[in-house]
Amino acid sequence: MPKDAAELYDHMGYWLRQVSNQVSGSFAQKIENLDVSVPEWAFMRLLYPAARKPPSQIATELSLTRGGVTKLADRMIAKGNIAREDNPEDGRAQMLKLTSKGAALVPKLAALADKNELEFFSHLSAREKEQLMALLKKTVTTLGTTAVPLS
Amino acid sequence: MPKDAAELYDHMGYWLRQVSNQVSGSFAQKIENLDVSVPEWAFMRLLYPAARKPPSQIATELSLTRGGVTKLADRMIAKGNIAREDNPEDGRAQMLKLTSKGAALVPKLAALADKNELEFFSHLSAREKEQLMALLKKTVTTLGTTAVPLS
DNA sequence: TATTGTTATACTCTATAACTATA
DNA sequence: TATAGTTATAGAGTATAACAATA
Numbered sequence: 001m002p003k004d005a006a007e008l009y010d011h012m013g014y015w016l017r018q019v020s021n022q023v024s025g026s027f028a029q030k031i032e033n034l035d036v037s038v039p040e041w042a043f044m045r046l047l048y049p050a051a052r053k054p055p056s057q058i059a060t061e062l063s064l065t066r067g068g069v070t071k072l073a074d075r076m077i078a079k080g081n082i083a084r085e086d087n088p089e090d091g092r093a094q095m096l097k098l099t100s101k102g103a104a105l106v107p108k109l110a111a112l113a114d115k116n117e118l119e120f121f122s123h124l125s126a127r128e129k130e131q132l133m134a135l136l137k138k139t140v141t142t143l144g145t146t147a148v149p150l151s
Numbered sequence: 152m153p154k155d156a157a158e159l160y161d162h163m164g165y166w167l168r169q170v171s172n173q174v175s176g177s178f179a180q181k182i183e184n185l186d187v188s189v190p191e192w193a194f195m196r197l198l199y200p201a202a203r204k205p206p207s208q209i210a211t212e213l214s215l216t217r218g219g220v221t222k223l224a225d226r227m228i229a230k231g232n233i234a235r236e237d238n239p240e241d242g243r244a245q246m247l248k249l250t251s252k253g254a255a256l257v258p259k260l261a262a263l264a265d266k267n268e269l270e271f272f273s274h275l276s277a278r279e280k281e282q283l284m285a286l287l288k289k290t291v292t293t294l295g296t297t298a299v300p301l302s
Numbered sequence: 303t304a305t306t307g308t309t310a311t312a313c314t315c316t317a318t319a320a321c322t323a324t325a
Numbered sequence: 326t327a328t329a330g331t332t333a334t335a336g337a338g339t340a341t342a343a344c345a346a347t348a
Contacts, residue, residue, distance in 0.1 A: 013178055013267060015284060015288055016175075019171075027164055045165070055330065066331085090325075135283045136167060190338070205306080219338075
């Protein structure tokens with residue numbers, strides 16, 4: 001039986017993008033009231049509950065450029081959710097950390113993330129959810145060892 | 152044993168976004184030479200090989216607003232990859248279709264998509280890839296937002 | 303009045319590249 | 326010279342809302 005055109009061009013990336021965009025889009029609406037964007041949430045999540053990380057590390061962990069991290073960080077600082085901290089040992093370096101306001105926000109954001117997950121993935125069995133999560137993490141882990149870092 | 156913070160805030164949406172962004176980002180670089188963006192590819196894929204669809208349907212299938220479709224379509228028309236066609240039965244309506252240039256581009260884009268998939272998912276077994284694809288499609292299908300090509 | 307699509311506007315995300323300060 | 330971070334600039338993607346034409 002011949003494959004049809006749609007099947008020929010059926011790629012994982014396409015479906016990943018569809019699902020990711022919808023999940024993130026819906027989550028973005030949920031956290032709008034708290035004045036936090038999805039990238040900001042990912043950023044804050046890396047600093048919770050009390051981590052101090054340099055912008056360069058955030059850039060690596062979120063696959064952003066350093067310029068992108070600066071821009072995101074500027075906005076979050078303006079909102080009072082994170083703070084910069086000078087490094088006394090190296091005048092070039094700095095550390096980013098959550099403010100108490102930012103730290104207090106994280107559990108609220110996490111609760112909304114839980115709600116969002118329920119909305120999108122409750123049709124999957126517990127076993128299917130575990131599989132999906134494991135496959136995604138396995139992909140990221142493998143990329144971490146092979147991917148070309150952004151400059 | 153108490154969960155630690157990282158575990159508490161471990162959401163599917165986060166990992167989906169990480170993987171999707173990296174896969175799409177890498178694919179974007181690959182198709183840059185052909186002067187096509189990832190959303191444009193998704194758009195063209197829906198019209199291949201010879202479909203005629205109204206903007207409203209594209210908007211539904213790609214989860215975009217009508218305004219977004221107009222903007223994307225404008226750019227693709229400027230590039231000569233798609234064309235607008237008036238609907239003689241309804242003066243408000245129109246149809247979008249690939250030009251011969253656009254249609255010729257699709258197999259090239261698909262080949263690059265194949266290459267990208269290999270890069271990102273060859274660490275998964277055939278069975279794991281099938282599982283991942285099935286779980287993603289099941290999620291989209293349940294949401295009822297996109298027409299799933301039946302295979 | 304309702305629907306299809308366009309236009310105007312705005313903001314987020316992300317990139318590249320030049321720049322500053324420090325090492 | 327190399328590194329950490331910032332700034333300037335740009336463009337893509339997406340949304341909302343007002344609008345025009347048609348039904």
